[in-house]
Amino acid sequence: MIGCTTLSRAFLGVAIVAAATPANPQRERLPAYAPELVTRDTLRSKSTRADAPTERFRGAIISGYWSYWGLPPVAGQFILSDSGLVFRSSDDGSRPEWQPSRVSLAYVVDDYGSGRHYIFRIATGVFETELPGPLLVLATSGLPSETATATSGKLAHALVNESDPVALWNKAREISLSSYADSLYALFGRPRAGIGLIGERGQRAGRLGEYIAARDSLALDPGRMIGETQLRHALAHELGHRWQARAKTLIATLWAGVPPIRDPKRYGYGDRSEHQAEAIAFAISFLQTTARRGQPEARSLTLLDHYELLVPGTRTMVRYLSLQPLYRKHPLRSLLTTGRSQ
Numbered sequence: 001m002i003g004c005t006t007l008s009r010a011f012l013g014v015a016i017v018a019a020a021t022p023a024n025p026q027r028e029r030l031p032a033y034a035p036e037l038v039t040r041d042t043l044r045s046k047s048t049r050a051d052a053p054t055e056r057f058r059g060a061i062i063s064g065y066w067s068y069w070g071l072p073p074v075a076g077q078f079i080l081s082d083s084g085l086v087f088r089s090s091d092d093g094s095r096p097e098w099q100p101s102r103v104s105l106a107y108v109v110d111d112y113g114s115g116r117h118y119i120f121r122i123a124t125g126v127f128e129t130e131l132p133g134p135l136l137v138l139a140t141s142g143l144p145s146e147t148a149t150a151t152s153g154k155l156a157h158a159l160v161n162e163s164d165p166v167a168l169w170n171k172a173r174e175i176s177l178s179s180y181a182d183s184l185y186a187l188f189g190r191p192r193a194g195i196g197l198i199g200e201r202g203q204r205a206g207r208l209g210e211y212i213a214a215r216d217s218l219a220l221d222p223g224r225m226i227g228e229t230q231l232r233h234a235l236a237h238e239l240g241h242r243w244q245a246r247a248k249t250l251i252a253t254l255w256a257g258v259p260p261i262r263d264p265k266r267y268g269y270g271d272r273s274e275h276q277a278e279a280i281a282f283a284i285s286f287l288q289t290t291a292r293r294g295q296p297e298a299r300s301l302t303l304l305d306h307y308e309l310l311v312p313g314t315r316t317m318v319r320y321l322s323l324q325p326l327y328r329k330h331p332l333r334s335l336l337t338t339g340r341s342q
Contacts, residue, residue: 057134058082064129065306069226070267071125071233072285073306078127080134085122105139107262109309117309119263126263128306159231162223168197171222175231184284186326188239189246193217195235209234211241218242233281240280244273251276254320258313266310275313282307283317293331297341300332 060080065073066087075090085103106126109117118132120139129135160167175181176195191211198221202210208230210219218238225231244251255276261269268275286307290300307314321327322336335341 057137060134062127062129062133062135063131064127065303066125066127067310068123068125069230071229072282072289073128073303073310075303075306078122078135087127103135103138105136106265109262121265126266126310128309159222159225159227162221164223168221168223171231172197172220175220175222175235180232181235183326184236184239187321187324188243191216191218191239191242195220197221209238211238211245213241213245216242233285236281236284237277240277241273243280244276254316255313258316261311263310268311275311278311279313279317282311282314283321286314286318287321287327287330287332290332291330295331297332297335301335 057080062078065075067073076088078085078087104121106119106121115130118129120127120135160171172195193215196219198207198210198219202219203221208221208224220234222231261275263269268278286304304315304318319336322330322333327333
C-alpha cells in the first residue's frame with residue numbers, strides 16, 4: 001500500500017509509465033501530506049521600538065519561489081507589512097488571505113551551479129531565494145510574535161466538508177472523470193478498480209491519497225485537502241505509484257544518479273518510492289504550468305531548476321514524459337528532448 005499527495009495547475013496532461021520500490025512495511029512513515037496546523041501568530045513584533053526588525057524592514061520585498069503545503073514552487077515575492085509576511089504570485093499577482101508566522105532558515109545550497117540558495121521555512125511551506133535580505137535577520141533575531149486576530153484564510157480550509165460523505169464522493173468522482181484525469185490515464189493507465197475514498201486505516205495513517213497495487217485501486221481524501229491543486233497533485237502522485245508498479249526496470253534506469261531529497265521535512269525524504277512519485281507529480285505540474293505558448297523559454301527552464309532543487313529527479317521525469325504522445329505539441333518539447341528550440 002502506497003500513499004501520498006500535492007499540486008498542479010492548468011490542464012495539458014502528462015504521459016508517464018513507471019515502477020517503484022515498495023516501502024518497507026516495518027519503517028515508520030511520515031503522514032502523506034497531512035496538513036500542518038496553521039499558526040495564527042505573525043511576524044509583527046510586540047515591541048514598538050523604531051529599530052525593531054519589523055519596523056526597520058517594513059515594505060521590504062524578497063523575490064523567490066514559494067512551495068506551500070508540499071506543492072511545487074511558485075515564483076513571486078514576500079512583502080513585509082505591518083501585519084507580517086504576505087506572498088504575492090508573479091503570475092497573477094494574487095495574495096493568499098492568510099499570513100505566515102515565524103521564519104527559520106532550513107538549509108543553504110551552495111553546490112547547485114547558480115550561486116547560493118537559501119531555503120526558509122515559513123508557516124506551511126518553504127521559500128527559496130538567492131537574495132534573502134531581511135529574511136536572514138528575521139530568521140536569526142529570535143523575534144517575538146503575537147497572535148493574529150484575523151483568520152488564517154482560505155488555505156486553512158478543506159476542499160470539501162469532510163463530514164459530508166456525498167460531497168466527498170462527488171469530488172472524488174469529479175476528479176476521476178475530468179479531462180485532467182484523462183491525461184494522466186493516457187500516461188499511467190486507468191486503475192481497474194477506479195478511484196474511491198480513503199478508508200479509516202488510511203486516515204489514521206495521515207494519508208491524503210493511496211494506491212493499492214494488489215487491487216489496482218486508488219483512493220483520495222478530498223475532505224482534508226486545501227484546494228484543487230492539492231487534489232490534482234495527489235492524483236498525479238498516486239498514479240505515479242501505479243506507473244512504478246508496472247515499469248520497475250524503466251524507472252530504475254531513469255533514476256540512476258538522482259540524488260536524494262535534501263529537506264528532511266519534505267514528503268519523500270528518505271523513501272525512494274515516495275520520492276519518485278513526487279518527482280513524477282512535480283514533472284506533471286511543470287509540463288502543465290508551461291503548456292501555454294508564448295512564455296519565455298528561459299523563464300520556464302529557470303522554473304524547472306527550482307522544481308529540481310526541491311525534488312531532485314523532476315527534470316529527469318520531465319524529459320521522459322515530454323517524449324510521450326500526449327506532449328507532442330508542448331512548446332518546450334524540442335528544447336527538453338534535443339536541447340534545441342523549435
